[in-house]
Amino acid sequence: MKATVVAGLNRGARGVGLALGLPVLLFTAWWVFSADSTSIFLPPLSRIVEAFGQVWFSEVFVRDVLPSLRRLAAGYAAALLVGVGVGYLVGRWSVVRDLTSPILAYFRVLPAPVLIPVLLVAVGIGDATKLIVIAVGAVWPILLNTADGVRAVDEVQLDTAAAYRLRAWTRHGLILRAATPQVFAGARQALGISLIVMVVSEMLMSTDGLGFTVIRFQRTFAIPEMWSGVLLLGLLGFGLAKVFETIERRALRWHRGATGREESW
Amino acid sequence: MTTGSRTSAHTRRPAGPTVRRVLGILGLLLAAIGYEAVTRAVFSPLHVPPLTAIAPRAAELLTEARFWTATGRTLLVAAVGLLIALVAGIVVGFAVGSVPWLLRAASSTLDFLRPVPSIVLIPVLVLVLDVAQITVLLVAVSCFWIVLFQVLYGLRDVDQVAVDTARTIRLGRLGRIVHVTWPSVLPYLGTALRLIVSVALALAITGGLVMGAAGLGELIWSSQESGEFTGMYALVLLTGGVGIALDMAARLAERRLLHWHVATRREVAAR
Numbered sequence: 001m002k003a004t005v006v007a008g009l010n011r012g013a014r015g016v017g018l019a020l021g022l023p024v025l026l027f028t029a030w031w032v033f034s035a036d037s038t039s040i041f042l043p044p045l046s047r048i049v050e051a052f053g054q055v056w057f058s059e060v061f062v063r064d065v066l067p068s069l070r071r072l073a074a075g076y077a078a079a080l081l082v083g084v085g086v087g088y089l090v091g092r093w094s095v096v097r098d099l100t101s102p103i104l105a106y107f108r109v110l111p112a113p114v115l116i117p118v119l120l121v122a123v124g125i126g127d128a129t130k131l132i133v134i135a136v137g138a139v140w141p142i143l144l145n146t147a148d149g150v151r152a153v154d155e156v157q158l159d160t161a162a163a164y165r166l167r168a169w170t171r172h173g174l175i176l177r178a179a180t181p182q183v184f185a186g187a188r189q190a191l192g193i194s195l196i197v198m199v200v201s202e203m204l205m206s207t208d209g210l211g212f213t214v215i216r217f218q219r220t221f222a223i224p225e226m227w228s229g230v231l232l233l234g235l236l237g238f239g240l241a242k243v244f245e246t247i248e249r250r251a252l253r254w255h256r257g258a259t260g261r262e263e264s265w
Numbered sequence: 266m267t268t269g270s271r272t273s274a275h276t277r278r279p280a281g282p283t284v285r286r287v288l289g290i291l292g293l294l295l296a297a298i299g300y301e302a303v304t305r306a307v308f309s310p311l312h313v314p315p316l317t318a319i320a321p322r323a324a325e326l327l328t329e330a331r332f333w334t335a336t337g338r339t340l341l342v343a344a345v346g347l348l349i350a351l352v353a354g355i356v357v358g359f360a361v362g363s364v365p366w367l368l369r370a371a372s373s374t375l376d377f378l379r380p381v382p383s384i385v386l387i388p389v390l391v392l393v394l395d396v397a398q399i400t401v402l403l404v405a406v407s408c409f410w411i412v413l414f415q416v417l418y419g420l421r422d423v424d425q426v427a428v429d430t431a432r433t434i435r436l437g438r439l440g441r442i443v444h445v446t447w448p449s450v451l452p453y454l455g456t457a458l459r460l461i462v463s464v465a466l467a468l469a470i471t472g473g474l475v476m477g478a479a480g481l482g483e484l485i486w487s488s489q490e491s492g493e494f495t496g497m498y499a500l501v502l503l504t505g506g507v508g509i510a511l512d513m514a515a516r517l518a519e520r521r522l523l524h525w526h527v528a529t530r531r532e533v534a535a536r
Contacts, residue, residue, distance in 0.1 A: 018366075019373040026374065041392045098285045099292035109508030111467035113474055114482070114501050117489040121497065122313045196382045196471075203387070203475050218388040226388050234381040241380035 043224045052228035060213065065232075068198060068209040071127065075134025076194045083139045083190070084183060087146025088176065097147070108144060112137030112193055113200050120205055130201045130209075137197040138190035145186025149179030181255050184248045191244055195237055210236075314495045323499035331484070332500075336507060339473070339480035342397065343465040343511075346404025350461060353405070354412025355454070362420035363446075379414070383407045383468070387475060397479065400472030407468050408461040412454070419453030420446065452526055455519040462515040466508055481507070 031045045056065065090097050090104070116133050123129045153175050161171050176183075202211030214229035297316055304315040326332045361371050383406040390399045423446055431441045473482020481504055488497040 018369045022370050022374045023377065041389075095288065098288035099295070101285075102289045102293050103296050106505050106509065109463050109466075109512045110501075110505040111463070111470050111508065113467060113471045114485060114504050116474065117485055117497060118501055121489060121494050122308070192380065192382065196384055199382060199384055200471055200475060214385075214388050218391065223392075230385045230389055233385040237380040237382050237385075238377055 040221070040223055043227065047224040048227040048231065051224040052231060055225050055228055056232055064208050064210055064213045067127075068202065068211070071130050071209070072134060072194060072198045075131045075198070076138055076191065078131070078135040079138035079142055079190055079194065080187060082135070083142025083186065084146050084176075087143040087183075087186075088150055088172075088179075090143070091147035091150025091179070092175070097151075104140075104144065104147075108140050112197050116197075116201050116204055125205050129205070130198070133201050134194045134197050138194040141189040141193065142183065142186040145182045145189075146179060149182025150175055152182070153178045181252055184252060188241075188244055188248070191240060192237075195240065199233065312494060314498055318495050319498045319502060322495050323502050326496070326499055326503060332503070335479070335481045335484045339466070339469045339482070339507075340511075342400050342472070342478070342480060343404055343462075343469040346401045346469070347408055347461060347465045349401070349405040350408030350412050350465075354409050354457075355416055357409075358413045358416025358420070358450075359442075359446075362417045368417070375413070379410045384471065384475070391476065396472065396476040399476065400469055400478040400480075403472055404465045404468045407464050411461050411464065412457045415453040415457035415460075416450055419450030422453070423449040452523055455523050455526075458519055458522075459512070459515045462511045463508060466511055470504065 027045075034042060034044045035046065037044050090100055112133075115136050119129045119133050119136075123132060157174065157178060158171075161174055166174070198209075199211035202209035203215050206212040210229065210233060214226055214233065217223075217226035217229055301315050301317065304310070304313050310318065361367050361375075383403050386403065386406065387399065390402065394402070427445050427449075428441065431445050436444060469478075469480060470482035470485075472478040473480045473484070474486050475482075477483050477486070481500065485497055485500045485504070488494070488500060
């Protein structure tokens with residue numbers, strides 16, 4: 001929904017000014033007001049930016065950032081695969097839905113981070129645990145949204161497909177395609193969750209990774225370095241959301257056309 | 266070729282409520298039996314205890330004061346954070362959303378800040394606040410974004426004809442907010458309420474896991490550290506129960522709040 005907020009603003013120089021105005025203002029304000037800060041907890045922004053370059057453009061990137069991103073990608077991909085697959089079954093066949101609905105209702109409200117100690121005990125500390133935790137935390141919104149989307153597919157479309165005697169595979173493809181807006185809504189929610197679970201799992205049980213490194217900086221009172229890590233995590237969250245939006249906009253171009261809905265402020 | 270797609274029109278007719286309930290219970294039983302079988306066959310009972318060990322422990326915990334104290338603390342933290350988020354989100358949302366140029370100037374900043382996970386603040390805040398305060402703040406920040414964006418969506422959805430009508434009958438600015446804008450935003454706030462309740466619980470528990478803030482999260486983590494694994498599984502099981510109770514409360518509140526709304530009335534009529 002907010003996908004087009006920035007795009008809409010970019011029309012014309014005034015738009016660019018409006019989009020950049022406040023961020024630039026805030027950044028400048030932070031820079032100026034922190035310039036002669038002597039507080040160890042709030043170092044000058046210039047120090048943080050300097051630390052950012054020193055810390056993250058070094059072997060730390062390979063040692064800590066890449067493993068984090070790899071786990072995130074693998075866990076998220078697994079969640080997508082399982083979530084869409086099982087969600088399809090749940091949405092398509094009412095018997096499956098009735099059988100699973102209490103279980104799904106339970107896991108929908110169970111907070112994902114409590115699974116970290118459980119998997120820690122069940123699987124042990126390791127890459128696999130973190131990956132599974134991310135996948136298990138992220139799978140529910142995808143699964144439930146896919147099920148809703150599949151269930152809400154237009155009856156007329158299904159009957160038309162049946163009347164044309166389309167092959168079963170074609171029809172499954174058709175249903176899945178019609179459900180993509182909901183699948184994407186779930187996948188976006190899951191992206192945020194998987195990032196949070198990744199950071200928390202690294203804070204709790206890791207020897208490498210972004211979350212671990214930030215905590216280590218904090219414990220050793222390397223405050224500018226810690227701030228730079230917080231900044232990097234923020235940028236990562238923002239960047240992932242932007243990449244997701246781009247993919248979503250491309251994948252759902254047909255949908256905006258079909259419904260005549262152009263969402264913008 | 267599956268039979269399901271051949272007779273799709275028939276299979277998608279929903280079963281009666283009794284049949285569905287029976288199927289649901291059957292599903293739960295099957296899952297419980299499956300879990301029991303897998304844990305007994307594959308895992309060591311110490312690390313992954315079977316349900317027949319977890320369930321009695323959970324029942325035992327329900328009679329212990331420390332479980333209820335922890336639950337109370339978690340709920341209190343979640344509730345305070347939630348309240349802050351609701352008030353702040355509504356105030357900021359109305360302030361920003363009803364001034365077009367302000368909304369345009371702020372939207373890129375809001376877009377940037379929203380996907381930043383609130384837990385990145387933990388290392389920063391640990392230096393200046395105590396863990397309970399930080400947990401409240403984590404809950405508040407995460408829920409704030411949801412409330413804020415729901416209010417903004419709601420304000421965008423206000424019917425222009427209704428606004429013009431209100432103007433015609435000379436309703437003042439306050440009158441328009443009370444009679445036109447607020448009722449249009451309320452359904453969006455209902456949705457927000459349902460969303461933030463589970464987010465609040467999740468972050469209240471995360472605070473306990475990561476920083477040891479008193480509550481369910483801390484209890485779970487300490488039973489893991491002291492090797493009391495069955496107790497930990499039982500606590501996780503009960504945490505889900507707390508989640509279900511909160512979710513039901515939120516849905517009830519939403520229905521109360523929106524008893525006049527078309528969607529609710531239709532839902533009630535369909536029962």
